[in-house]
Amino acid sequence: MEHADVWDERTAQAYDAELGAMGSAAVLGPTLDRLVELAEGGAALELAIGTGRVGVPLAARGIRVSGIELSEPMLARLRTKADAEHVPVVVGDMAHARVPGEFALVYLVFNTISNLLEQSEQVACFRNAAAHLAPGGRFVVELWVPDLQRLPPDRTAAIFSVEPGRIGLDTYDVLLQHVVSHHFRFGEGTEAELFRSRHRYVWPAELDLMAQLAGFALEHRWADWDGSPFTATSGSHVSVYRLPVDGT
Known part of the structure; x- marks a missing residue:
């Protein structure tokens, strides 16, 4: 992207x-x-x-x-x-x-x-x-x-934020030093919205x-x-x- x-x-x-x-x-x-x-x-x-x-x-x-x-x-x-x-x-x-x-x-x-x-x-x-x-x-x-201490062994994802109506999740590629931040937003119903951004840490x-x-x-x-x-x-x-x- x-x-x-x-x-x-x-x-x-x-x-x-x-x-x-x-x-x-x-x-x-x-x-x-x-x-x-x-x-x-x-x-x-x-x-x-x-x-x-x-x-x-x-x-x-x-x-x-x-x-x-x-x-x-x-x-x-x-x-x-x-x-x-x-x-x-x-x-x-x-x-x-x-x-x-x-x-x-x-x-x-x-x-x-x-x-x-x-x-x-x-x-x-x-x-x-x-x-x-x-x-x-x-x-x-x-x-x-970079907070790789949050990353469990053999896992590539870690939650960075939990708030009312929002969850943040990072997925890592430690070889390339890339991380994708996934921002999930949701309301009272069943619909949710996802915003993603790529980064090099x-x-x-x-x-x-x-x-x-x-x-x-x-x-x-x-x-x-x-x-x-x-x-x-x-x-x-x-x-x-x-x-x-x-x-x-």
């Missing part, structure tokens, strides 16, 4: 309504605070900006925000919140599309780098981020830590090597946007990579 088939009109229309906690002030507040701090007054580029969950309120904070987005239905939803003058967006692949100008900050949130299903494409994404940055610029990646050490190949060095790694320490039991991380200040 291609990216355009997953992030289609139907998914785009439902995306904001189904964000849950990820769209709340409790999550967005620390995210925006940290991005403003890391941008240091410079321009920011969001890869896979989607419907503008982060990019639009970041622009409202006074940061000059641009974006790259492959899904035109997702971009159409963003345009209901901000026009092209305030948040310009290039339609294209986050691993290769280029945006005019030079940026102090490039960021990629909510596990989105895992939407690139080949290691080579994830490496290309780091290189594309570096190509947009001024010397000393930062690339920020928010990503979950990445270990933090592998992500660091991708960064080195693109000329970055790890500056910070936190468990969350509030700067809490990253530990062996952390389920996700916010990693900040920086280019050399002298550009060499």
Whole structure:
């Protein structure tokens, strides 16, 4: 299934309504605070900006925000919140599309780098981020830590969420580092709806090597946007990579 088939009109229309906690002030507040701090007054580029969950309120904070987005239905939803003058967006692949100008900050949130299903494409994404940055610029990646401890021996599936009206199930291909997330939604009757998305999971050490190949060095790694320490039991991380200040 291609990216355009997953992030289609139907998914785009439902995306904001189904964000849950990820769209709340409790999550967005620390995210925006940290991005403003890391941008240091410079321009920011969001890869896979989607419907503008982060990019639009970041622009409202006074940061000059641009974006790259492959899904035109997702971009159409963003345009209901901000026009092209305030948040310009290039339609294209986050691993290769280029945006005019030079940026102090490039960021990629909510596990989105895992939407690139080949290691080579994830490496290309780091290189594309570096190509947009001024010397000393930062690339920020928010990503979950692969939780293979939940996977029983000789099994390829694990439940990751059980909520009223929703069950989440991941199926793994540990050879290719691929996972398919299955989101089952159901109501009072017998009908159910299934949404699936494919990902390539990445270990933090592998992500660091991708960064080195693109000329970055790890500056910070936190468990969350509030700067809490990253530990062996952390389920996700916010990693900040920086280019050399002298550009060499």
